[in-house]
Amino acid sequence: MSDADSPRVAEIRSAALDLFTEHGYEATTMTDIGVRVGIRGPSLYKHVVSKQELLVDIMSGTMRALLTEHRRAVGGTDDPVERLRRAVEAHVRYHARNRREAFVGNRELRSLEEPHRGAILAQRTDYASSFQALVEKGVAAGRFRVSSPRLAAYAILDLGMGVAAWFREDGPSTENEVAWEYVEFAMRLVGAA
Amino acid sequence: MSDADSPRVAEIRSAALDLFTEHGYEATTMTDIGVRVGIRGPSLYKHVVSKQELLVDIMSGTMRALLTEHRRAVGGTDDPVERLRRAVEAHVRYHARNRREAFVGNRELRSLEEPHRGAILAQRTDYASSFQALVEKGVAAGRFRVSSPRLAAYAILDLGMGVAAWFREDGPSTENEVAWEYVEFAMRLVGAA
């Protein structure tokens, strides 16, 4: 819900994202967010309608970006193995690159009020179903060997979410290393030839 | 921190665990917990010293149980492959069987005040290191093929945590199915022969 964000609004959203990541939505106060951008809590309302709206904007923006990258990754080829490979790479890179967003997106679903919660939940279900379908296609084509495509899809998705929890830009592994290694993990996991 | 829990205290802790799982620590009030056990909020203080203590007890009890099961699982054999296999099975079963505890344990670390937070964090690091060592032993013995034992260990741990997030006793997969399938995933992931 944002037509054309003023730079100030973007700055506020970014500060909120940092704080939501670190302390959680409930434990973050408008005063905290204000301090981060150098103004008092109530002044935030000159730019933003509510704390809840900040969370909604962060989470729906995140989800939209993830789905966009997923579709772009998967759209380039018809080969089932290559499609899953690209989907996993996009998934892992997204979670490494936007780890604060992904982290909050996973953890603060319960702080989201309806109807936003339902909407985001539905998008997440779509995303998971897409992975499951990718695995099933590979199995049907005889390229993967896995007894439960559903469990394999869950496992692959959870791998990416894990990355968002521990990845650090200045940590011991680069985004590329993690992406390549995790693609390899996923391929092994589904028993790709 | 509990010598001999009266049944009432256990009941309160269980109610708190349910609510922390569902709504989070910050969003759960003492009144909510009271309602679950049929008394008023302030009456809880006849059994429990504070809300924070409830969280500490839940999280440290959970961590102790996980480490105990891990040591028991790993202690029975010297074969590196079998050791990892058993560790993964214990990890997954624990997260399926105690999913509320594991879920809260993962999500509410930030609501834990020092020094408890540091203590639990240290135990988690130990647990992760133990998995990494298991993978490294397997690699050293020529039984696993994996370029980064650290990433493999993270991946395996994240798989289990994922289980705690989506597993349901009445869902489409039994604990046994999930445990066996996830052990298989982990073995494939480390390139076991």
Next chain:
DNA sequence: ACCTCCAGCTAATGGGTATTAGCCACATGG
């Protein structure tokens, strides 16, 4: 010069929260 609006401020409002104080019914055990 003046008007207007923007973006800040402080003060108030209307809640909610953990925890403590102090009271009371009742079961138990001498």
Next chain:
DNA sequence: CCATGTGGCTAATACCCATTAGCTGGAGGT
């Protein structure tokens, strides 16, 4: 049959929080 402790209760305390009201200094346009 009374004394005592247990485990409830309601009321009070002492916060904290999101949000709103109303004020103000100053920048830009006219």
